[in-house]
Amino acid sequence: MGLIVQKFGGSSVADAEKIRNVARIITETYRRGHNVVAVLSAQGDTTDDLIAKAAEINPKASKREMDMLLSTGEQISCSLCAMAIEAMGYPVLSLTGWQAGMKTNSAYSNARIKRIGPERILAELDRRSIVIVTGFQGVNKYDDITTLGRGGSDTSAVALAASLHADLCQIYTDVDGVYTADPRRVKGARKLDEITYDEMLELASLGAQVLHNRSVEMAKRYNVNLEVLSSFSGQPGTKVKEVTKNMEKVYVSGVAKDADIARVAVIGLADEPGIAFKIFSMLGKENINVDIILQSIGRDQTKDISFTVGHGDMERVRELLEERKSALRYDHVDIVDTVAKISIVGAGMVNNAGVASQMFEALYSAGVNINMISTSEIKISVLVNKNEADRAVQAIHDRFFSQFGSHN
Numbered sequence: 001m002g003l004i005v006q007k008f009g010g011s012s013v014a015d016a017e018k019i020r021n022v023a024r025i026i027t028e029t030y031r032r033g034h035n036v037v038a039v040l041s042a043q044g045d046t047t048d049d050l051i052a053k054a055a056e057i058n059p060k061a062s063k064r065e066m067d068m069l070l071s072t073g074e075q076i077s078c079s080l081c082a083m084a085i086e087a088m089g090y091p092v093l094s095l096t097g098w099q100a101g102m103k104t105n106s107a108y109s110n111a112r113i114k115r116i117g118p119e120r121i122l123a124e125l126d127r128r129s130i131v132i133v134t135g136f137q138g139v140n141k142y143d144d145i146t147t148l149g150r151g152g153s154d155t156s157a158v159a160l161a162a163s164l165h166a167d168l169c170q171i172y173t174d175v176d177g178v179y180t181a182d183p184r185r186v187k188g189a190r191k192l193d194e195i196t197y198d199e200m201l202e203l204a205s206l207g208a209q210v211l212h213n214r215s216v217e218m219a220k221r222y223n224v225n226l227e228v229l230s231s232f233s234g235q236p237g238t239k240v241k242e243v244t245k246n247m248e249k250v251y252v253s254g255v256a257k258d259a260d261i262a263r264v265a266v267i268g269l270a271d272e273p274g275i276a277f278k279i280f281s282m283l284g285k286e287n288i289n290v291d292i293i294l295q296s297i298g299r300d301q302t303k304d305i306s307f308t309v310g311h312g313d314m315e316r317v318r319e320l321l322e323e324r325k326s327a328l329r330y331d332h333v334d335i336v337d338t339v340a341k342i343s344i345v346g347a348g349m350v351n352n353a354g355v356a357s358q359m360f361e362a363l364y365s366a367g368v369n370i371n372m373i374s375t376s377e378i379k380i381s382v383l384v385n386k387n388e389a390d391r392a393v394q395a396i397h398d399r400f401f402s403q404f405g406s407h408n
Contacts, residue, residue: 001165003125004029007039007135007157009173011145012078012231014044021071022231023084025172026130030090033162037164039135039157040081042073043312063108067137067147071097074134074153082132091188093124098145102138102156110149111138116163128254140180152244158215162222169224170237171211176230177209177238178203179396185390188401194239199253200226202345202379204317206256212393216240244347251355252346252400257393259340259386261291262314263371265306268331271298276305278328282320288313292341292374306372308383311337338369340389343381344396350377359396366395 006029008022022038031034050069054061056255061069075096101117121222124131135153140146148155154171161169175183176191178200183189195203197220204213210228219226219240230236269275283290288309296304309317314337317354321333349355359380363370372383382391 001033005037005161005166005169008172010041012208019157037131038134040077041153043077046073054264067108068203071137071145078134092130096134097137098139100133104138104146106140111146113159148279154212158218161224170227172231176233176235186397194244196347199345200240203254206343251348252344253344255397256343260311261308262337263339265334266330268302270329271301292372294372300333332336338386340386341385342392344381362395362399368392
């Protein structure tokens with residue numbers, strides 16, 4: 001008998017029929033002799049609806065009060081699921097984040113988990129009860145409710161699995177695993193049987209929306225066995241682990257696209273020490289994440305620095321650079337948001353020469369121009385025009401998964 005943490009996303013609990021389906025999955029696991037802790041998101045569009053209600057009353061509501069409001073969504077889905085399991089005749093109770101011992105810092109709307117006191121959950125499991133916990137929320141040192149921001153329910157589930165030393169953490173969603181590319185957009189995308197934490201972390205950071213990168217980071221840190229699977233299909237999913245059986249053989253595990261970015265070019269900077277430091281320390285103080293960075297070779301005592309940021313940070317970056325134009329002594333700034341980042345990820349790339357050239361050849365054959373390039377041990381990213389992004393992803397996917405058969 002093991003302990004399994006199961007997380008169900010908003011689409012999995014969107015209506016009464018789907019809640020009953022989730023209750024069936026939970027009770028089937030329980031019947032097999034396992035202890036079960038289930039973590040639920042708010043139903044469907046509940047969170048968006050609550051945000052809209054707040055905007056009607058006060059468009060500039062404090063983050064503390066927004067957390068108070070938004071935390072109710074998960075309470076609704078958890079209590080309804082517990083009622084469904086009660087009706088099936090099983091012992092069950094639902095707990096809020098604070099009842100489950102989820103202690104966070106005080107960064108309202110984007111809190112970080114500091115520790116979990118799992119005593120209440122363990123006591124209920126000892127009574128052989130099924131425990132349903134609200135995802136996405138906790139409590140701070142002032143006993144205020146906090147929410148964990150994007151991907152918060154995934155993070156709640158992994159954190160509980162780590163603190164309870166669970167045998168497995170299953171993330172149920174509306175797709176049946178992790179694919180080599182978005183199956184809704186890319187022909188021939190295949191489901192992976194397994195993937196490493198590092199590969200999953202890169203894909204999550206690059207816009208693959210199956211798992212949030214915070215939850216993958218935590219799973220890697222505490223060595224939590226993860227599985228991503230569908231709450232609808234009943235098929236085996238994708239296991240996320242430290243080392244996979246195919247690690248040496250696999251060249252590329254996935255292709256990802258991120259169109260929510262902007263490219264910033266600072267032209268005509270003084271070619272002297274400390275310029276890059278001044279720019280990126282300024283952005284760092286504003287918590288603006290920078291990704292691909294390219295610096296030109298100096299000419300006529302000047303140089304250019306280009307980099308990418310999230311689309312939501314684009315105007316703030318423009319303002320910051322304008323404010324410091326005299327200190328940075330550049331000629332002008334060029335910012336475009338008509339670009340997309342295409343990346344390939346694979347733990348096997350580090351030991352296999354020629355992967356980058358295969359990617360570039362695929363783009364050349366598809367007539368796609370490359371604007372910028374960035375590489376790491378397990379990732380190669382390129383910046384392309386946004387209107388060519390889907391074609392680029394398809395071409396790269398066709399090249400690697402027809403030639404190398406990467407996940408076989």
